[in-house]
Amino acid sequence: MGSGERGPAATAVLIAILLVLVPLMGLHLLGSVGLSVYLVNVVGQVMCFALLAMSVDLMWGGAGVLSLGHGLFFAIGGYLSAMHLLRTAFAKTHVLPDFLQFMGQTRFPAYWHLFDSLPLTLLAILLIPGVVAFVFGFVSFRSRVNGVYFSIITQALTYTAMLLMFRNDTGFGGNNGMTGFHAVAGLPVGGAGAAVLLTTLSTLAVLVALVGGRLLITTRFGRMLVAIRDDEPRLRFLGYDTLWLKLSAWCLSAMVAAVAGALYVPQVGIINPSLLDPSLSLEIAVWVAVGGRGGFYGAIIGAVLVNVVKFWLSAAAPSLWPFVLSLLVLLVVLVLPNGLTDLSNRSRSWMADLGRGLRDSGRRRPERGAG
Numbered sequence: 001m002g003s004g005e006r007g008p009a010a011t012a013v014l015i016a017i018l019l020v021l022v023p024l025m026g027l028h029l030l031g032s033v034g035l036s037v038y039l040v041n042v043v044g045q046v047m048c049f050a051l052l053a054m055s056v057d058l059m060w061g062g063a064g065v066l067s068l069g070h071g072l073f074f075a076i077g078g079y080l081s082a083m084h085l086l087r088t089a090f091a092k093t094h095v096l097p098d099f100l101q102f103m104g105q106t107r108f109p110a111y112w113h114l115f116d117s118l119p120l121t122l123l124a125i126l127l128i129p130g131v132v133a134f135v136f137g138f139v140s141f142r143s144r145v146n147g148v149y150f151s152i153i154t155q156a157l158t159y160t161a162m163l164l165m166f167r168n169d170t171g172f173g174g175n176n177g178m179t180g181f182h183a184v185a186g187l188p189v190g191g192a193g194a195a196v197l198l199t200t201l202s203t204l205a206v207l208v209a210l211v212g213g214r215l216l217i218t219t220r221f222g223r224m225l226v227a228i229r230d231d232e233p234r235l236r237f238l239g240y241d242t243l244w245l246k247l248s249a250w251c252l253s254a255m256v257a258a259v260a261g262a263l264y265v266p267q268v269g270i271i272n273p274s275l276l277d278p279s280l281s282l283e284i285a286v287w288v289a290v291g292g293r294g295g296f297y298g299a300i301i302g303a304v305l306v307n308v309v310k311f312w313l314s315a316a317a318p319s320l321w322p323f324v325l326s327l328l329v330l331l332v333v334l335v336l337p338n339g340l341t342d343l344s345n346r347s348r349s350w351m352a353d354l355g356r357g358l359r360d361s362g363r364r365r366p367e368r369g370a371g
Helices: 003-024 037-063 071-093 098-102 110-116 118-142 147-165 192-218 220-237 242-268 278-291 297-316 318-334 340-364
Strands: none
Touching: 003 192, 003 297, 037 192, 037 220, 037 242, 037 278, 037 297, 071 110, 071 118, 071 147, 071 242, 071 278, 110 118, 118 147, 118 242, 147 278, 192 220, 192 242, 192 297, 220 242, 278 297, 278 318, 278 340, 297 318, 297 340
């Protein structure tokens, strides 16, 4: 097995081990091994971020298209998940959410009743982001908007959605967002059972996405995406229609990001327009850049590493985090342009350069007794 294959295999094994360990951290073991519900919840959130990073890597590392607006699809999945949770909470308590009462509503809007059904909710989590991505992607890719222009447009779209969701009259909680979730699959939100379940599902989703993504790369579709990344004009010159290739990958990427958002919201217990803040979408790109583009396992490494540091610094020294994030970006740009996954190759290159330098200096050293 070559070095290029060991990375994905090792990452998949570690995620599989975590998938086995998380259920073992159930109700009867959480206290005995000294783990807290908070720690299990943090693992679940980090797994959601890893899945979100993989969705960006599918486009950036696969097709060479950088999206700075994946927070939009992440938030769509989160809002749809929250709507289902609020409907199930209302079925038990018969109390409307606070934001609807604040607006003077006495019942849910008619379209909310669709989210009584879990299967319909899951279908909506996949279809609605897919449709939004299709419309936006078709217009952009058909007009051959690429590079930094596409990145700017995606960020502008996310910022527009954020401004829209801040309005109370949209019916999605406005600035305060949506909260008041009671149970997930019959388990109380915030309890150990729900934390273990959601963390297990999040870890399983990452493992499925990693294995599926690695298989996708080996197909003709995956190879065509790489060809688009390397030289799209030449591919079009050879007669290939790159529009539908990029559009398919873009819609799939949006769906994966929405699944990540749907799993994330029950774990934090709230959703508000902050998920649509452009800074989150920028952070996602940093995760992928730090870990390394292409192959998906780099996105997982970057998301896990950066967010673990962020969680730790948020408690220890919150004011330091922006500076640490900036240093990470500079490190990637100046030292590791291909991210941490290329660290072994770069280390071998540095050692080879150092060896050549030592040999050259030895040759130039004058012989003893000369002169």
